[in-house]
Amino acid sequence: MAHDTHFETRSQTQYEYDRARNAKHMRKQVMQFAIMILLTFVAFAAVVADFSPNFIKPLILLLAGVQVVQQLYSFMHMEEKDAPHMGVITFFMWGGGFIAFTFFVAFLTIIWW
Amino acid sequence: MDVNQKFTPQNWPQHAETATMEGKNKFVGIWIFLASDTVLFASVFATYLALKDQGPAGMEFSAQGLFELPLAFMMTMLLLTSSLTSVYAMYHMKNHNAKGVITWMAITVLLGLGFLALEIYEFQHYVHIGFGYTQSAFSSAFFTLVGTHGLHVIIGLVWITGLILRNAKRGLTLYNAPKFFAASIYWHFIDVVWVFIFTVVYLMGVLG
Structure with a gap:
């Protein structure tokens, strides 16, 4: 075929280095997961603890926002800027997020039910 | 090639x-x-927020009295953990460990099935106490929002199960690696949506 790609066999040193780097990256992911679990606990605990809703509502929305950014950038690899078309992907995702925001503004403040 | x-x-x-x-x-x-799915979910989320607790005069159901936090917490933990297990599958893909990919994807499916079982139990319970789809604007908006997410879970489970069955003996190639990767990205997105559902529907629902 026209697009013939040749895959280099890595040297033993490069291979061991890559494996170690993958393992290190996986440990980082597990840390991210631990933070997500912690944030979820805090969100549920804040509601159960019965503080003022005016304090809890912004807090749990903020915690949700942090978790979503963790998922997108860490678990879904949006942090890898050299991945193909990552600029397009980032543009579409944040663009979708912005359109989503306009829905909330419209449905909650502009439309009279 | x-x-x-x-x-x-x-x-x-x-x-x-x-x-x-x-x-x-x-x-x-x-x-x-x-990105387009984000917009779809935004529309059902916005509809839910606008119609929350709305219904016929004298309606006995409200988000505050209806939702149970322990169940929502269990579902959250199952789905969050299934997100991590699919990260493990992608880790094994990087190391060309086909068995690891299949095993962790299978664990992801099992956790997803557990989540789905709890959701079916929850819906069945609501319908049983009279909070059916056509009961009120609130119930329609709730079932549409959470049901659309549940439908995404079902599609994801069928997709990943299909990948596991078709590629169990093939080993990792450049043919199936992108397939596994796309499925894992999709599965993470299901978790992204659920983070907003448990925050906006369940936690803020219980707050009133």
């Missing part, structure tokens, strides 16, 4: 999922689909 070419861990590319043109297309394709 033959996409079914056999690889060894030594010459397996670090980014096998985007090593071929088809892999790159799948990669950007699944993301643009997810």
Whole structure:
């Protein structure tokens, strides 16, 4: 075929280095997961603890926002800027997020039910 | 290039999922689909928030009295953990460990099934106490929002199960690596949506 790609066999040193780097990256992911679990606990605990809703509502929305950014950038690899078309992907995702925001503004403040 | 070419861990590319043109297309394709899915979920979320607790005069159901936090917490933990297990599957893909990919994807499916079982139990319970789909504007908006997410879970489970069955004996190639990767990105997105559902529907519902 026209697009013939040749895959280099890595040297033993490069291979061991890559494996170690993958393992290190996986440990980082597990840390991210631990933070997500912690944030979820805090969100549920804040509601159960019965503080003022005016304090809890912004807090749990903020915690949700942090978790979503963790998922997108860490678990879904949006942090890898050299991945193909990552600029397009980032543009579409944040663009979708912005359109989503306009829905909330419209449905909650502009439309009279 | 033959996409079914056999690889060894030594010459397996670090980014096998985007090593071929088809892999790159799948990669950007699944993301643009997810961007459009964001807008779909935004519309059902906004509808839910606008119609929350709305219904016929004297309606006995409200979010505050209806939702149970322990169940929502269990569902959250199952789905969050299934997100991590699919990260493990992608880790094993990088190391060209086909068995690891299949095993962790299977665990992801099991956790997803557990989540789905709890959701079916929850819906069945609501319908049983009279909070059916057509009961009120509130119930319609609730079932549409959470049901659309549940439908995404079902699609994801069928998709990943299909990938496991079809590729159980094939080993990792440049043909199936992008398929596994796209499925794992999709599965993470289901968790992204659920983070907003448990916050906006369940936690803020209980707050009133």
